[in-house]
Amino acid sequence: VASAFAAYGHYLGLVLVVGALTTEKWTVKAGMSEAEEQRLVVADSIYGIAGVLVLYTGYLRATEYGKGWEFYSHEPIFWVKMWLFTVMGSSSLFPTIKIIGRAAAKAKGEVEPMSEKLATRITKIVNGELLAVCSIPLAAALMSRGVAYAPDMPWQAGAAPIALTSLGLGVKYVKEALTWEED
Numbered sequence: 001v002a003s004a005f006a007a008y009g010h011y012l013g014l015v016l017v018v019g020a021l022t023t024e025k026w027t028v029k030a031g032m033s034e035a036e037e038q039r040l041v042v043a044d045s046i047y048g049i050a051g052v053l054v055l056y057t058g059y060l061r062a063t064e065y066g067k068g069w070e071f072y073s074h075e076p077i078f079w080v081k082m083w084l085f086t087v088m089g090s091s092s093l094f095p096t097i098k099i100i101g102r103a104a105a106k107a108k109g110e111v112e113p114m115s116e117k118l119a120t121r122i123t124k125i126v127n128g129e130l131l132a133v134c135s136i137p138l139a140a141a142l143m144s145r146g147v148a149y150a151p152d153m154p155w156q157a158g159a160a161p162i163a164l165t166s167l168g169l170g171v172k173y174v175k176e177a178l179t180w181e182e183d
Contacts, residue, residue, distance in 0.1 A: 003065035010057035016050035017088075017133055024095065025126045030116040037106065037114075044099045051089060058085075067144070076148045079158030081139040086162050088132040090169035095122045097177035115182050125173075 023043040027036050062072045072078045098118065105111040142148070 003061070006057045006060040006065055009053055010061055013050045013053035013057060014133070014136070016046055017054060018130070020044070020047035020050060021126055021130050021133065025123060025130065028119050028122045028126065029114070030119045031113040032119075034106075037102065037111075040099055041103050044096055047092065048096065051092075054085070071146075071149075072143070073155035073158070074149060074151050074153050075143050075146065076150060076153065076158065077139050077143040079162065081136055081143055082158070082162050083165060084132045084136050084139060086166045087169065088129045090166055091125050091129050091132075091173060093170060093173040094125055094177045097174065098122065098180070101177075117182060118180070 020043045024040060024047070027040050027043065029036070032040070062078075063069045102111055102114070
């Protein structure tokens with residue numbers, strides 16, 4: 001029964017991630033209203049919580065239930081799935097930092113209307129995140145069927161690119177958000 005709840009939590013988290021990102025995509029625009037700014041804050045918060053739910057339940061599913069870590073650690077497509085999740089999560093740093101910054105400025109009464117440049121940048125990133133998250137179920141379907149299973153593959157060969165991607169994209173998007181300048 002516990003494995004069913006972990007699977008349900010995993011799928012629910014994925015649906016919430018897609019819903020939150022879709023809401024962000026259709027909400028972000030130059031000169032948003034106060035209600036739209038608030039919707040963006042709520043959607044980004046749901047996205048973050050749902051991402052943690054996907055990560056936690058995914059960990060449980062890979063290590064405690066189903067085929068187990070011994071299978072997944074030797075499945076290259078599992079590592080592709082983790083890479084897609086890493087790209088999605090790391091990319092979200094830019095929009096999240098900008099959304100939090102705007103909410104803090106709004107609380108002080110200092111928020112400027114969102115510029116076309118910032119709205120375009122956030123939209124492009126959210127589109128990339130949606131592409132990554134919508135690719136994950138395909139990777140999961142292939143992975144669970146053992147496509148590309150490589151029993152001699154060390155787990156480090158799969159984990160290293162993910163760690164490097166996470167670090168590289170994390171630094172890139174945090175730096176971009178913190179040094180963002182309007183023209």
